[in-house]
Amino acid sequence: AQTVTQSQPEMSVQEAETVTLSCTYDTSESDYYLFWYKQPPSRQMILVIRQEAYKQQNATENRFSVNFQKAAKSFSLKISDSQLGDAAMYFCAYRSGENAGNMLTFGGGTRLMVKP
């Protein structure tokens, strides 16, 4: 079974600064997808960014980018120019691409606080 680990329960960043959230995963599969979800106080789960394992290029979405290290099974999220609205829980998630079950497996989450 796949596991996802987020080793930082809490992180804080100054507004306008950059922060990196860590995620590692364990899998024996070669085809899979990785995601970062944001959960603000409203509790809504919002997809921030996704990465296909077969793509070598790191995904980028505006101020959000990932550092995908497939051999190391590491998938970190970098938030640049942090804004107050970025304060939330962030979850790293894994999804098999091999039709063995397409559910999301989540890490334990990282609470990000943004200081004005």
Place this chain on the structure above:
Amino acid sequence: DSGVTQTPKHLITATGQRVTLRCSPRSGDLSVYWYQQSLDQGLQFLIHYYNGEERAKGNILERFSAQQFPDLHSELNLSSLELGDSALYFCASSDAAGGHNEQFFGPGTRLTVL
């Protein structure tokens, strides 16, 4: 707004009771996934339905059951409720059974068991 709706938003009930949570997927989505978010277990996958058929089961208790109806809405039934069942229950939908298609999450139903 993801396009996925869940009712009710909040539910307060007593131990031993039975409740039904409802989910309407995005228009055109055939897959529905149920997840449970609790303080001690984190976010866990419960069950997946595709076009009315059960496709995968996760850590779903025998007291819990689900189904997906011909109009594609889904219901999660929780019975003999215990204090530990208090959690946020999410439904997510996607337009396929698998692959890389994104799952869109509903706003969740917060269940409190007293």
